Amino acid sequence: MKKQMLLLMMVVLLMGSVLAGCGNTDETGGAESGDAKTINFLHWRGEDTEAFNAIIEKFEEENPDINVEMNALPSDSYIANASATLLSGKGADVFASFPGSQFEALQESGAYVELGDQAFIDRFSENMLGAGQKDGKQLAVPYQLVYNIPVYNKGVFDELGIEPPKDWDGFLEVSQTLKDNGYDPILFAGDVSPSQFINPMVMNNQPSDEAFAKLETGDEKLTNDWFVKTLSQIKELNDKGYFQKDPLGTKKEGAAALFAQEKGAMLALGSYMMATVAEQNPDIEQGLLSPITVSEDEMKYEGIHTSTFMLGVNSKSEHQKEALKFIEFLTKPEIASEYANATGQLLTVKDVEYDSPELTETAAWLDKKTLFQPRYTLSKEQVSKAIETAIQDVLSGVEPEEAAKKAQEEVDRAIK
Amino acid sequence: MQSNNNVERVGGARVASPYVASTAKKRKKKWNWALFFFVLPGFIIYSVFFAGPTVAALFLSFTDWNGIAPTFNYVGFSNYTNMLTDDPIFVQSLGNNLKFTLGVLIFQTVLSLFFAMLLVKNTKANIFYRAVYFFPTIVASVSVAFVWTFMYDPNIGVINNILSAVGLESLAKSWLGDRNIAIYSLAFVQFWAHTGQMLIIFVAGLHAIPKELYEAAEIEGASKWQTFKSITWPLLAPSATIVVAYTTIQSFKAFDLVIAMTGGGPSYATEILSTFLYHEAFINFRFGYASAAAVIFMIIIAIVTVLQFRLLKSNDVKF
Numbered sequence: 001m002k003k004q005m006l007l008l009m010m011v012v013l014l015m016g017s018v019l020a021g022c023g024n025t026d027e028t029g030g031a032e033s034g035d036a037k038t039i040n041f042l043h044w045r046g047e048d049t050e051a052f053n054a055i056i057e058k059f060e061e062e063n064p065d066i067n068v069e070m071n072a073l074p075s076d077s078y079i080a081n082a083s084a085t086l087l088s089g090k091g092a093d094v095f096a097s098f099p100g101s102q103f104e105a106l107q108e109s110g111a112y113v114e115l116g117d118q119a120f121i122d123r124f125s126e127n128m129l130g131a132g133q134k135d136g137k138q139l140a141v142p143y144q145l146v147y148n149i150p151v152y153n154k155g156v157f158d159e160l161g162i163e164p165p166k167d168w169d170g171f172l173e174v175s176q177t178l179k180d181n182g183y184d185p186i187l188f189a190g191d192v193s194p195s196q197f198i199n200p201m202v203m204n205n206q207p208s209d210e211a212f213a214k215l216e217t218g219d220e221k222l223t224n225d226w227f228v229k230t231l232s233q234i235k236e237l238n239d240k241g242y243f244q245k246d247p248l249g250t251k252k253e254g255a256a257a258l259f260a261q262e263k264g265a266m267l268a269l270g271s272y273m274m275a276t277v278a279e280q281n282p283d284i285e286q287g288l289l290s291p292i293t294v295s296e297d298e299m300k301y302e303g304i305h306t307s308t309f310m311l312g313v314n315s316k317s318e319h320q321k322e323a324l325k326f327i328e329f330l331t332k333p334e335i336a337s338e339y340a341n342a343t344g345q346l347l348t349v350k351d352v353e354y355d356s357p358e359l360t361e362t363a364a365w366l367d368k369k370t371l372f373q374p375r376y377t378l379s380k381e382q383v384s385k386a387i388e389t390a391i392q393d394v395l396s397g398v399e400p401e402e403a404a405k406k407a408q409e410e411v412d413r414a415i416k
Numbered sequence: 417m418q419s420n421n422n423v424e425r426v427g428g429a430r431v432a433s434p435y436v437a438s439t440a441k442k443r444k445k446k447w448n449w450a451l452f453f454f455v456l457p458g459f460i461i462y463s464v465f466f467a468g469p470t471v472a473a474l475f476l477s478f479t480d481w482n483g484i485a486p487t488f489n490y491v492g493f494s495n496y497t498n499m500l501t502d503d504p505i506f507v508q509s510l511g512n513n514l515k516f517t518l519g520v521l522i523f524q525t526v527l528s529l530f531f532a533m534l535l536v537k538n539t540k541a542n543i544f545y546r547a548v549y550f551f552p553t554i555v556a557s558v559s560v561a562f563v564w565t566f567m568y569d570p571n572i573g574v575i576n577n578i579l580s581a582v583g584l585e586s587l588a589k590s591w592l593g594d595r596n597i598a599i600y601s602l603a604f605v606q607f608w609a610h611t612g613q614m615l616i617i618f619v620a621g622l623h624a625i626p627k628e629l630y631e632a633a634e635i636e637g638a639s640k641w642q643t644f645k646s647i648t649w650p651l652l653a654p655s656a657t658i659v660v661a662y663t664t665i666q667s668f669k670a671f672d673l674v675i676a677m678t679g680g681g682p683s684y685a686t687e688i689l690s691t692f693l694y695h696e697a698f699i700n701f702r703f704g705y706a707s708a709a710a711v712i713f714m715i716i717i718a719i720v721t722v723l724q725f726r727l728l729k730s731n732d733v734k735f
Contacts, residue, residue: 080697080698083483083484086484087484101701105483105484109482109485110486111484190592190593190681191678191679191681244571245570246590248590248593248681248682249590250569250570250571251565251569251592254566254573257572258571258572381699382700385695385699385700392681395682396595396682410505413503
């Protein structure tokens with residue numbers, strides 16, 4: 001009996017120590033070696049790990065009293081996994097966040113330290129900082145810049161002697177020419193394009209940076225003319241066969257593969273696909289264009305941009321000074337250039353030197369009149385999803401008015 | 417005998433008991449702490465990883481917590497009433513889940529039983545085929561989803577290309593893009609991935625049926641259908657119960673396949689309860705609402721499972 005009890009006690013103690021070991025990871029994760037302090041950098045760009053590691057090495061050389069531990073989570077479940085870490089204050093001193101509803105939710109919970117008085121703010125293009133502001137406070141700095149407008153094959157356009165169109169009639173004409181010459185004019189990815197293509201389609205039909213945001217206050221409705229017109233134009237493109245076969249069944253990877261194989265001329269995604277396409281087909285010459293849905297003289301915006309990968313410092317961090325130092329380092333033009341060229345990302349930081357044709361092409365859009373992605377002005381994801389679903393409905397054969405009505409009902413439920 | 421202190425007689429059998437009878441006259445019950453420690457590790461794990469989160473979900477279902485903010489408000493039953501009376505997406509998700517589960521349940525049960533009967537004998541070829549059928553079960557579901565997404569692709573996918581190549585272009589579909597068939601396309605992948613698993617359960621069940629019964633049936637001149645109807649199926653009831661219950665729960669809880677292949681689209685045509693509550697919690701930041709969905713989800717699974725057990729238990733045959 002004594003032996004039995006002893007054995008049991010040992011089992012219980014062993015289990016206890018295993019559980020205790022599990023619970024101790026945070027403490028060891030944030031442990032300091034010697035006098036050096038360790039800060040944690042949390043983001044979702046696993047593909048940039050190598051580039052960040054090289055930069056972190058340089059940072060640690062320059063700041064021997066600070067160690068940086070990086071943790072990259074999958075982007076689609078980023079907030080799901082990161083929220084507990086952020087709230088605990090351990091495991092994320094510097095963190096990246098998406099603009100829009102995710103930023104809203106995090107700022108509501110007081111996750112950010114205000115960055116407005118930091119000197120590195122001056123290194124950013126001023127018009128790119130808005131996504132990280134709330135009530136006049138700069139809570140996060142958007143590091144990356146993407147253009148959410150179609151990528152086009154310059155070689156195909158040159159071969160057919162066509163130019164990027166400047167109005168809606170021109171867009172239809174170019175699409176017809178491409179179709180007549182055996183190309184799929186627009187490659188549409190059913191899983192991603194609805195949330196991307198809607199932005200340039202709507203930017204001149206309702207040329208306001210608050211068009212979508214007003215949906216949440218009830219000042220705009222999806223049943224209004226501008227949205228029904230946008231859906232009707234998407235239907236027109238679909239009815240005329242300007243999208244490839246079965247756009248809703250085609251995934252992002254499939255659409256990108258068709259574009260890289262030069263079977264289609266426009267890819268309805270964004271500048272962030274250019275590096276991927278260039279990897280698949282190094283000979284392809286890519287550019288960016290927008291579908292202008294009005295006449296040339298009515299056009300207000302030339303394209304859509306999104307400043308994202310918003311870097312912030314955790315308000316619960318015990319190492320805020322060191323975390324700010326790390327962001328300051330990342331925003332140095334020479335470090336930002338290194339990151340941009342290693343990862344193929346366009347950045348919001350000024351004076352960055354790009355060395356690839358895709359980045360050079362994209363950087364040219366910095367001087368154009370572009371609108372911040374309307375979808376990211378929404379704080380409620382249900383509203384964004386209602387808009388996306390309306391497009392999927394239209395591509396499934398639902399009439400634009402009916403799809404708009406259904407979407408507005410969903411918006412009404414979300415803002416109730 | 418000394419050891420009698422630790423045993424009781426239950427239904428004629430001698431079993432260990434936490435209570436000890438000190439004398440025949442005076443049955444004074446004592447708590448045996450040794451047995452308590454045996455249960456403790458399992459109890460702790462169950463409490464921390466199952467009971468705790470379940471109670472927490474029930475509590476959160478009465479709040480408007482967004483999953484991040486340190487504060488929340490109590491909203492009573494409004495999450496439940498809104499979901500059941502004014503949320504067409506929840507209703508659609510439930511409908512999709514039923515279609516998905518029913519499709520998988522019927523095909524997976526029937527075909528796994530069919531293949532099990534074909535492969536019941538332990539020949540080398542049969543063992544090889546059983547392994548082949550079982551193989552998809554051990555592949556990570558995200559990998560399965562990735563492969564099938566490419567196979568279903570309308571432009572570069574192998575399925576439509578093969579159909580076109582053999583002159584059956586009219587059968588080529590928008591497998592994941594057509595709202596009317598996308599959920600069945602997903603159900604087919606779920607069925608493909610898990611049929612082998614159910615096949616093994618049925619094979620084990622078939623091996624447990626006494627051969628003498630088949631010999632007697634043969635002597636009596638029973639046909640194959642009569643043998644199946646009167647011997648195989650009734651005696652397979654315990655295996656069928658496991659297969660049906662497991663398939664149902666597995667199909668209701670299917671998540672990774674749906675998220676990876678369609679994300680619930682197009683137009684919520686493949687949104688099921690598990691993806692609905694994920695979207696509500698981590699995309700829409702309505703953790704309280706998602707918790708209410710989780711509670712309803714749990715109740716539905718519990719009801720369906722109990723009904724199935726009762727239904728199939730009534731077919732049990734003792735021999």
